[in-house]
Structures are given as C-alpha cells and as structure tokens.
Amino acid sequence: MGARAEPKRQQVRLRGRSYVAFVFCPVVPIVGWLEEIDATLARSPGFFVGKPVVLDLSAVDLSQSAIAHLVASLENRNIRVLGIEGVEAALVTTSMPPLLTGGRHCVVQQSKPEKPEAKPKPTSLLLENPVRSGQSVIFTEGDVTVLGSVSSGAEIVAGGSIHIYGTLRGRAMAGVNGNPAARIYCQKIEAELLAIDGYYQTAEQIDVTLRNRPAQAWLEGDIMKITPLN
Amino acid sequence: MAKVLVVTSGKGGVGKTTSTAALGAALAQSGEKVVVVDFDVGLRNLDLVMGAERRVVFDLINVVQGVAKLSQALIRDKRLENLWLLPASQTRDKDALTDEGVGSIIAELRTKFDWIICDSPAGIERGATLAMRYADEAVIVTNPEVSSVRDSDRIIGMLDSKTVKAEKGEQVKKHVLITRYDTARAARGEMLTIEDILEILATPLLGIIPESQDVLRASNVGSPVTLNNAASTPARAYTDAARRLMGETVAMLVPTARKGLMDRLLGRRAA
Numbered sequence: 434m435g436a437r438a439e440p441k442r443q444q445v446r447l448r449g450r451s452y453v454a455f456v457f458c459p460v461v462p463i464v465g466w467l468e469e470i471d472a473t474l475a476r477s478p479g480f481f482v483g484k485p486v487v488l489d490l491s492a493v494d495l496s497q498s499a500i501a502h503l504v505a506s507l508e509n510r511n512i513r514v515l516g517i518e519g520v521e522a523a524l525v526t527t528s529m530p531p532l533l534t535g536g537r538h539c540v541v542q543q544s545k546p547e548k549p550e551a552k553p554k555p556t557s558l559l560l561e562n563p564v565r566s567g568q569s570v571i572f573t574e575g576d577v578t579v580l581g582s583v584s585s586g587a588e589i590v591a592g593g594s595i596h597i598y599g600t601l602r603g604r605a606m607a608g609v610n611g612n613p614a615a616r617i618y619c620q621k622i623e624a625e626l627l628a629i630d631g632y633y634q635t636a637e638q639i640d641v642t643l644r645n646r647p648a649q650a651w652l653e654g655d656i657m658k659i660t661p662l663n
Numbered sequence: 664m665a666k667v668l669v670v671t672s673g674k675g676g677v678g679k680t681t682s683t684a685a686l687g688a689a690l691a692q693s694g695e696k697v698v699v700v701d702f703d704v705g706l707r708n709l710d711l712v713m714g715a716e717r718r719v720v721f722d723l724i725n726v727v728q729g730v731a732k733l734s735q736a737l738i739r740d741k742r743l744e745n746l747w748l749l750p751a752s753q754t755r756d757k758d759a760l761t762d763e764g765v766g767s768i769i770a771e772l773r774t775k776f777d778w779i780i781c782d783s784p785a786g787i788e789r790g791a792t793l794a795m796r797y798a799d800e801a802v803i804v805t806n807p808e809v810s811s812v813r814d815s816d817r818i819i820g821m822l823d824s825k826t827v828k829a830e831k832g833e834q835v836k837k838h839v840l841i842t843r844y845d846t847a848r849a850a851r852g853e854m855l856t857i858e859d860i861l862e863i864l865a866t867p868l869l870g871i872i873p874e875s876q877d878v879l880r881a882s883n884v885g886s887p888v889t890l891n892n893a894a895s896t897p898a899r900a901y902t903d904a905a906r907r908l909m910g911e912t913v914a915m916l917v918p919t920a921r922k923g924l925m926d927r928l929l930g931r932r933a934a
Contacts (some may be wrong), residue, residue: 455729488701512666562823563865564821564824565816565817565820566813566814566816566817566820567787567816567817567820567821568820570907581865582863582865584813584863585809585813585863586813586816587820600862602863
C-alpha cells in the first residue's frame with residue numbers, strides 16, 4: 434500500500450454572471466448632487482441598502498482625491514460603490530472600487546419602498562351637526578351616524594347602515610356597495626327617499642301612519658320594509 | 664371690535680333688504696356706527712329703502728375696481744349721523760365682484776365702523792357667496808313657508824362651509840329672523856309654526872317680524888321701518904332684534920292677531 438493518494442488538483446472554475454446595478458452619474462457641483470441623494474434618502478430611507486451601485490464619472494472631471502472623497506461620502510450614507518466607470522484607469526487606486534467597462538443599459542424595476550403600515554381606515558362616520566339642504570354625505574366604507582337632523586334636499590349615502598338621531602327629511606341611501614343587510618334608522622321619519630342596496634321607496638310610498646315616528650327600514654328579500662321602532 | 668353681519672336667505676322676496684335697513688337704523692339709533700352695504704349688484708334696492716337713491720355717485724364696484732375711494736362712495740344717512748350706505752352698482756352684474764376686492768373693502772370698513780351689515784342678493788351664486796364670505800355673524804331671513812325654510816337651510820350649510828371663518832375652523836354666529844309672519848294665517852294654522860321652523864333650521868331665533876302695512880309704507884317713502892314709525896309692531900320687533908344682536912336679553916314676543924272693534928261687535932273669530 435505504498436501508493437500515496439495524489440492530492441486532487443482543484444480546478445479554478447470561473448463563471449460569468451451579470452447583475453443589475455444602479456448607476457449614479459454625479460454632476461457638478463458635487464455638493465448639490467449629494468444633497469439630491471440626501472433628499473432621496475430622506476424620502477425613502479434604505480432605498481439603496483444592499484443594492485449594487487456603480488459610479489459613472491464621465492460627466493465630471495475629478496481628481497484622484499476627489500474621487501476618493503466622493504466614494505467615502507457615499508459610504509458614509511451607507512451606499513457601497515461596486516465599481517467606477519467613465520474615468521481613466523490611472524485615476525483609480527487599488528483602495529477604490531474597480532474600474533468597470535462594457536456596461537449595458539437595462540430597465541431598472543424600481544420597487545416601491547415599503548410604506549409604514551397604514552392605519553386601518555375607519556369603518557364608521559359620525560356627524561355631530563345637522564346635515565343641511567344641498568349637502569351630500571357619501572361614505573362608502575361603512576355606517577353613517579347623524580346626531581342632528583337631515584334636511585329636506587340633503588342626502589346621506591353609506592356603504593353600511595344609516596343612523597339618524599334627529600328627523601330624516603332628506604334622502605338616505607344605505608348599503609350602496611351591494612349590502613342588502615344594511616338598514617336605516619331614524620328618530621323621526623319624514624324622508625323624501627329611502628334606499629337600501631338599490632331598492633327604494635319615495636315619500637309617497639311610505640305609509641303615512643309612520644310619519645313623525647321613530648322607524649327603521651330594511652330589506653326582506655326584494656321588498657323594503659319600514660316599521661316603527663316603538 | 665367691528666362686526667361683519669350678513670343678512671341672507673337664499674330665497675328672494677323674503678325681506679332681506681327691509682331687514683338690513685331696519686336693523687341698521689335700529690343699531691345706529693342706539694349709538695353704534697353702522698354701514699349697510701348693498702351686495703345686490705345689478706338689482707340694487709337698498710338705496711331706495713334707505714331713501715338715498717338720488718345721492719348715489721360712486722358704488723361698491725367702483726371701489727372694488729379702484730375707480731373711486733371708499734370715502735367717496737359712502738353715503739351718510741340724512742336722519743342718523745352714524746348710519747352710512749355703500750350702494751351697489753345698477754349697471755354692472757355680480758361678476759364684477761372679486762374675492763380680493765370685497766376682502767379689502769371689508770377690511771377697510773372694519774377700521775371705520777362698529778357694524779358692517781351686508782345685504783346679500785337672493786340665490787347661492789357669486790353675489791350671495793361673496794356677501795357672506797367675510798361675515799362674523801349672519802341673520803338668516805326666513806318666511807314661515809316651506810320653500811323659504813328649505814332655502815334658508817341651504818344657506819346655513821353654506822355659511823358653515825364657504826365663509827372665511829368656516830375655512831379657519833371657526834363658526835359664523837347664526838340667527839334666524841322670521842319675517843312676514845301673518846298672525847291671521849297663523850291663527851288659522853295655515854303657516855309653518857315658529858317651532859317647526861326652528862326645529863328644521865336648528866338655529867337660534869333673533870326675532871319675529873309680523874307682516875304689516877307699516878313695512879310697505881316705510882319702503883315706499885324710502886325710510887327704514889324702525890325710523891319711519893318707531894311705535895309700529897314691526898319697528899318694535901326689529902328694535903328688539905337689534906338689541907339681541909348687541910348681546911342684550913330681550914323677551915321674545917310672538918305676534919298674535921288682535922281682534923278689531925268690528926270683529927268683536929259682530930262676534931267674528933279672528934281671521
């Protein structure tokens with residue numbers, strides 16, 4: 434067993450791969466351009482984090498120290514420069530990112546920075562003042578509650594139910610987004626029109642014995658029912 | 664502190680101009696320095712009711728456009744030395760009014776007067792919105808009729824949304840003035856009751872002015888009713904309303920039908 438195992442020659446395998454990088458094209462004055470970058474960062478912090486960035490210096494004429502300063506300034510802003518483009522090779526030192534050539538244009542898919550989680554929208558609307566003639570309150574996200582009266586010539590449109598603690602003299606339209614379970618409640622009914630999910634009754638169709646009484650309206654199948662509340 | 668008061672209604676013919684003149688004169692009689700401003704450009708009437716129609720040289724539009732100075736356009740009343748009129752133009756229309764122009768005139772008037780009473784045109788268009796634009800307080804003139812009440816309601820909605828005060832998140836102080844209250848028809852139950860009106864408008868009451876020949880008579884001779892016949896029922900109702908505007912507490916009188924001698928002799932019911 435004198436044969437010694439020959440150590441296997443590890444082959445260096447080189448592969449090519451292309452990535453999409455952001456290309457920064459600084460313009461003079463550099464200070465002003467950096468302010469623009471800062472403004473972008475203020476709007477969406479973390480926008481450039483982890484993204485490869487290439488500096489295209491063809492639009493400016495910078496000295497070696499200026500290039501070094503620019504790279505350092507970007508690094509201070511957490512922007513790491515992957516390579517430099519558009520300058521003479523002599524200007525790039527070994528401590529700087531390497532010189533790149535042969536870049537091709539491509540369309541960058543800008544992913545929107547994640548917004549801080551939006552508060553869930555309120556699903557009810559409370560109106561403390563009377564709704565006057567000519568006013569129209571439209572709230573399709575849910576219920577509408579009115580503490581005062583709804584005047585003749587005013588209208589309330591709600592995605593959910595409508596509650597009126599004064600007199601309803603105008604129009605009330607509930608469940609407009611196709612919600613047949615929505616209802617209309619009021620302390621005193623003198624409505625011009627009541628509608629739930631597209632089914633409606635005008636003042637003429639509303640039973641006169643209901644007038645001036647607390648009432649509710651709801652849908653039973655295709656029929657709108659209006660009954661006194663007490 | 665100067666107060667800008669707009670007299671408005673939405674509906675026409677309810678008594679805005681009569682009320683402007685009567686309230687203006689009543690305030691001036693109690694020593695306040697008052698200017699009444701006619702915003703009804705193209706259909707001016709306030710000058711007639713004030714009896715100043717023959718003395719109009721310059722008007723509101725001239726001042727807005729810088730043709731005349733405010734002092735040239737102001738007309739002093741012949742009867743009350745602290746009552747002034749700023750007339751409207753009869754030859755122009757409401758488009759000649761601009762927001763900035765009206766704003767600067769109101770600002771200048773604020774430095775000179777205690778009360779600036781703006782007589783609004785009927786409707787809800789430019790003239791009416793500009794008349795109420797800079798108001799601190801509003802008198803909503805309403806007749807006891809459903810059409811008038813609904814229009815008043817619309818105007819109250821606009822006072823709460825379209826005025827400078829409303830846009831700053833403040834409130835224009837609103838008062839309802841019921842005019843042309845017909846005691847005979849009220850007795851027969853043919854009119855909306857005061858309670859109904861106030862329930863619908865949800866706004867405090869400033870006064871109730873009875874329908875009266877005295878109002879017509881005063882207009883015809885070009886005199887605010889409060890000056891023409893201060894003892895008449897409408898004049899006293901306006902004077903009380905003016906005192907309430909100044910912050911006094913005055914008991915509210917609901918006009919009732921008086922039986923005439925003949926009615927009583929014949930045993931007729933008030934009708």
